[in-house]
Amino acid sequence: MSTPVISQFPYRGDPVAPVRLLEVDGTLTGGGGSVPPMDDEQMLSALWLMMLSRAFDDKGTSLQRQGRFGTFSAVRGQEASVVGSALALDPARDWIVPQYRELPALVNHGLPLESFILYFSGHPAGGYIPEGVRLLPIQISIAAQLPHAVGLAWGLRLQGLDAVVLVYFGDGASSEGDFHEACNLAGVVKAPVIFFLQNNGWAISTPRSRQTAARTFAERAPGYGFDGVVVDGNDLLAVYAATRAAVERARAGGGPTLIESQTYRLGAHNTADDPTRYVAEEVLDSWRDRDPILRVQRYLAACGRWNESIAAKAQEEISQTIDAAFAAARAVAPPTAEDLFLHTYAELTERQARQLREYEMPATGPANG
Amino acid sequence: MSTPVISQFPYRGDPVAPVRLLEVDGTLTGGGGSVPPMDDEQMLSALWLMMLSRAFDDKGTSLQRQGRFGTFSAVRGQEASVVGSALALDPARDWIVPQYRELPALVNHGLPLESFILYFSGHPAGGYIPEGVRLLPIQISIAAQLPHAVGLAWGLRLQGLDAVVLVYFGDGASSEGDFHEACNLAGVVKAPVIFFLQNNGWAISTPRSRQTAARTFAERAPGYGFDGVVVDGNDLLAVYAATRAAVERARAGGGPTLIESQTYRLGAHNTADDPTRYVAEEVLDSWRDRDPILRVQRYLAACGRWNESIAAKAQEEISQTIDAAFAAARAVAPPTAEDLFLHTYAELTERQARQLREYEMPATGPANG
Amino acid sequence: MSVMNILEAIRDALGTEMAADDRVILLGQDIGKFGGIFRATDGLYAQFGGERVIDMPLAEGAIIGSALGLALSGLRPVAEIQFLGFARQAFHQIVSQVARMRHRSRGRFAASMVIRAPFGGGVRTPELHSDAVECQFAQAQGLKVIAPSNPYDAKGMLLAAIRDPDPVLFCEPLHGYRSIKGDVPSSAYTVDFSKANVVRQGNDITLIGWSSAVNVALRAAEALATEGIEATVVDIRSLLPLDVGGIVAAVESTGRCVIVHEAPLTAGFGAEIAATLAREAFYSLQAPIERVTGPDAPYPLAGAEQMYLPGVDRVVAAARRTAQGQ
C-alpha cells in the first residue's frame, strides 16, 4: 500500500515500573532523602493489622483443615496492598466495597472479626454489617460490586456529602463486563470512587498472562476518562500514598482513579484449592522474598521501633484477639428455619409465612402452597 | 503529602487527530504527492455503493412514511465509513458481523438487497443469509455480536484458514460489557478480528460526550493488547487504508485492531425517531459540508471520472436496482404459522408440532398442550 | 381526574413522586432531554434537571448496578430499561444483586428501587424488543415483579412501587401504552398491588391474566357473554409475590379457569398459576385449566406477530371448551 497508516495508539514497549517508596530491604527508595507518607506510629498500626491478617490466615486455615471453619480466601502476601489502601480512607465518612479477600481492611473499617468468622462459617448472621459501619457485604459474584460502588459514590456526592468509595477487585474481576461498565459510568459522572485492582497474579489457577494481553491494567483508565496508577502492591508506603492521592482527588471533585496494585497471592486461592498444581515453587520463593510484612518490620527495626520482644507481644495480643473472635462466633446459636425467610423482603410474603409454618409443624401442615 | 505520586497513565491533553487522506474539497491530504490506496475504478465502485446506500435510505424512508416499509436505521452520512471498511475485505474468505446500520457492506458482501428489505419489513424470511455469503445476521441487541465475531475469527484460524472477521458496532455499543469482554478475549487469543467502531456521535439521543469521558475510543486498544487507530470516517480512502492495514495484520497473525471511525449520523436514529428534539441544526449543517459522498465525487470529478451525465446514469441504475428489490420482496408470500416454529430447533418438538396443528385447525384442537 | 393513557399515567406518577420526594431520581438511556424513546419521562428533565433525570451510557448492567448503589446511598432510583428483553443484559445484577441485597446483609441494606421496562408485542418492534420475559425474573425471591393493565393501576402501582421498601420490577404494557385509556385522579394515590384485582364478575369461568393480556381477557369475556357464558376476569397485578388467596377464591367460585399470557407456554408464569390453582382449588375444578399463550417459539419478526400473540379468538375458544368440559 502506498499510504502507510500509523496507529495513534500502538501496543508496544515494556510495561511501566510501579510506584515504589519502600525497598525490599526496608530502606526508603532513593535513599533517606524523602519523608515517608506515614509516620512510625501509623506504620506500627498498619503492621499490627497486617500481622493480624497473617495470623488469621494461619488460624483459619488450620481450623478449616480440622473441619472447624469454612472455606475462605487468605490475604497472605497481599497485606500491604489491603492495609495500605484501607488506611488511606476515613472510616467515619468513606465507604469500602469489598470482594472477599480483604479481611484487615474490613476490620479496620469497623467490621467485628466475629462477623467475618460467622460469614465464612456459613452462618446467615455473618452477613450483617453493624449500623454505622460503612461497608457493603462481601461479594462472591466476581466484579458485580463495581457498579454498586460507582452508584454509591455518585449518590453520596449528589446528596452533598464529601465521601469517597474504594472498591476492591482482582485481576480476574477486571475481565468481566461489569468492570468496564462501572469504570465508564464513573468517568462520565465523575463519581468519587477509587477502583483498587489487586493484581495478585492469579484468578484461581488462571495466570495474569491469560487474563489479558494488556501490559498493565492501569493503562485502561484514560480510556474511561481518568488517571491510572501502578503501584508496588507489596510496599505499604507506595500503596498508601497512591491511595491517599486518589482519595484527595476524589474528595476534591476530581473523579475516579484506577489503581493497579501489583502484588502476589502467597498461597492457595482458598482453603479448597491446591496451588501446587499450577504455581512454580521458584516463583513463589521469589515473592516470599518480597514479603510485605517483613519489609515494614525491617524499616521499623532500623528506626528502633521493632524488635523480637515487641514482635512477641504483638503476636500474643493478635492471637488472643483471634481466639476471642472464634469463641464469640461459636457461641452464636445455630440458624433456624426463620433465618431462611427473614429479610427476603421487608415483610414475609403470605407464601413464605405458610412455608415457614410448615417448617415449624412439618407433620400437620401442607407442602409449600 | 511529602511524596507525590505520579500517575503513569494520566488523562490529559487533546484527543489525537484522525487519519485523513482525502480532504473535504476532494483533494488528497498533503497535496498530490501521495498515491491514493484505491485506484479510480475502485473509487467508482465504492461511490456506486455509497450512492446506492443513500438512495435506499431515501426510498426506504419515504415508503416507511407511507406505511409500505418497516422501521429501519439509515446509513446517511456514514457511507464512507461503511463502504471503505467493507471493501478492504475479501468476500470470498473474510466475514462481516454487522450491527444494523451497514446496508452497503452487506450488499457488497453478497446479501441480496431483497433480503434486507424483507427483514426490515418484518418477514421472517428476511433473516436468511444465502449459503456461501459470509455474513452473520443483523444484530439488534447492542454489542452482543462482538464476542461472536471473536469466536468466529479465532475458530477459523484454529482450523487453519486465513480468514479475517470485521465486526461493526457503534459508539453506544462500546459501553456494553460485551465490548470489553470481546476485546479482552481477542487480545488474549490474538484473534484475527477487526473491531470497527462507528462513532457517529449518537446512540439514539445520547451524545458521544455522555457515552464516555474518554477522549477517543481507539485509545482503549492497548489496554487489551493491540493497536487502536482513529480515522476520519467520512474519508473513504482513510477508512479503506486503515482497514486494509488491519486486515493485513490480522491475516499475518498479528491479531486484532480497534478502528474508531469518526463520522456523523446525518439524520434520525431510525425512521421512528425525531432528531430535531436533540440535534442542533448548525451541527448538522457542519457535517453536511463534510458529506462523504460529495468528497469522493469531487475527487473523481477532478480526475475527469465524474460529471453530471455519469451521475444521472448511476442514479437511474441504482433506482432500478432498488425498485426491483422492493418488487421482489413484495412478491414473497406472507408468513404462515409454520414460520413461527420452523428453525427453533433442527426439528419441531412434540409440543411445537401440537401447537402448530392447533393453528392449522383452531376449531377442533385443544389449546397449547 | 382526567383521561390518560398508560404512558401519561406513568409520567404523571413519576412527576408526582419527584415533586413530593427529593430522593427520587430517574436514570436510563435517552430519558433526559429526549424524554425517553416512548416519552415516558417527557418534560421531567426540564422540570427537575439533569441531576435527577439522568441519561446513562448504553449499559444495562451499569444502569441497574449503579441504581443499587444509588439506593444504598439513600436515594430512590427509578431506572428505565428501554425494553424488558434488554434487562437480560443486567440479569446478574437484578437477580443476584438487587433481589438479594436485603437478605445478604440480613436487613441492613435495602435495595429500595424500581426498574421500569415495557414489554410485550403488537406494535411491530424489531427482534427481542417484544419478548415477554417477566417470568424469568419471577423466581428471584427478594424482587417484586408487577405489571399494571390500565392507567389507574399504572399510576397507583408505580407510586406504591417507588415507596416500597423492596426492589420492584415494574413491567409496562408496550401494547397498551397509548391505546388503553381511563380516568386517573390527579392527586397521589397508591394501589395495593399485593392483591389481585377482579376486574369483571361472572359465574361460569375465570379468566386470569396480567398486563395487556387482561384486556384480551376482558374482550373475550364480552364475546363469551353474547353466548351466555359469564366470565370473571382477574388481573393478578403482581407475579411475585403472587396473591394465592385471591386467585384461588376467584377460581373456586367458577370451577373453571383459563390463563392468558404472551410469553411462550413452556415455563411461562401461567404454569405457576395453573400449578397453584390445580392444587389449592383441586376439589372445585370442574374442567382442566387451560393456558392460552404465545407458542413455544421465539417472538417473531413483526410481520408474523399477530399470529404469535394470544388473541381474543383463541381465548374465547379455550374458554368455551373449558366452560363445557366437566
Next chain:
Amino acid sequence: MSVMNILEAIRDALGTEMAADDRVILLGQDIGKFGGIFRATDGLYAQFGGERVIDMPLAEGAIIGSALGLALSGLRPVAEIQFLGFARQAFHQIVSQVARMRHRSRGRFAASMVIRAPFGGGVRTPELHSDAVECQFAQAQGLKVIAPSNPYDAKGMLLAAIRDPDPVLFCEPLHGYRSIKGDVPSSAYTVDFSKANVVRQGNDITLIGWSSAVNVALRAAEALATEGIEATVVDIRSLLPLDVGGIVAAVESTGRCVIVHEAPLTAGFGAEIAATLAREAFYSLQAPIERVTGPDAPYPLAGAEQMYLPGVDRVVAAARRTAQGQ
C-alpha cells in the same frame, strides 16, 4: 464397563468425544492445566493440548458469546461455566443469542454447542454457587436444557448433547458429582434425553424430578415402600423440551404425583410439570399434585442449607398425604 461417579463419567464423555471428533474443543475458566475446579477436565489438557482445552479470561459472557462464534466457524465447543449461578452473567448471550441463532437465521446458522455447569446445593459452597436456576433458562425456546441424575446418563446424555445440532445447557448435579456412582460402559453411547426415564416402577404414586432430586425421590420411594406405598419415580432428564407424553403416562398410571426440585417453589420448573399434568392427566388425578421444593427464599449460606434443601422426609410426608388424599 466400570464404576464411575458423575464427574468421572463426564470426563470420560469429554475425552471420548474429543478423541473421536477433532472439532470438539473445551473452553472455560481453570479447565486447562488445572483440570477444572472440580477436575471435570483433568488430564484432557495434557492429552489434547491448549488449543483444544482452553483456559478463558474471567468473563462468562465472552465464554458463551465466543463459543457461539466458534460453533459458527465449524467447531463444536463445550463451554464450562463454573457454577450455573454465574451463567446469569451470560444470560443475554445464552437466551437472546445462542438459543435464537438458528431461528434468527432461518436455519442457516446452527449454534451446535454445549454449555456445562454444575448446580444445586448440599456441598457447602459460598453464596450464589448453589442456586438452582435451571428454570430461568427453560423459556428460552431454541435451547435444550437437560440434567442427568446418574453416571450412566451423564456420559450418554453428554455425548448426545455434543452431537446434537441444537445448543444444549447441560446442568450437572454438584451434589452427586462424587457421591453418586454407577456402572458406565467404556465405549461411546448416547442416551436419548428427549425421553423421560422411569427409574422405578410402582402403582401408588408417581414421584418426578431431575438431577439430584431424582436420588432424593428414589430414597423416598424406598422409605415409602416400607409403609406399603409403591412409587414410580420418573427422571425427566430434559426440561426443555419436556417429554409431555412420558410424564402424563407415568402419572395416569398412578393418579397421584409429587414433584421434587431444589429451586424455590414459585416459578420453579415444577410449576410447568404440575400445570401440564393437571391439564393432560386431569381426569386421572385422584389427589392434588404436590411440589416439594426449596422454600421461597434465596439459597442460604452453607450453615442453613440442610434446612433449605428438599429432603427425603419432606418428600415422604408429601407422598404419604398425596397417596391418602382423594
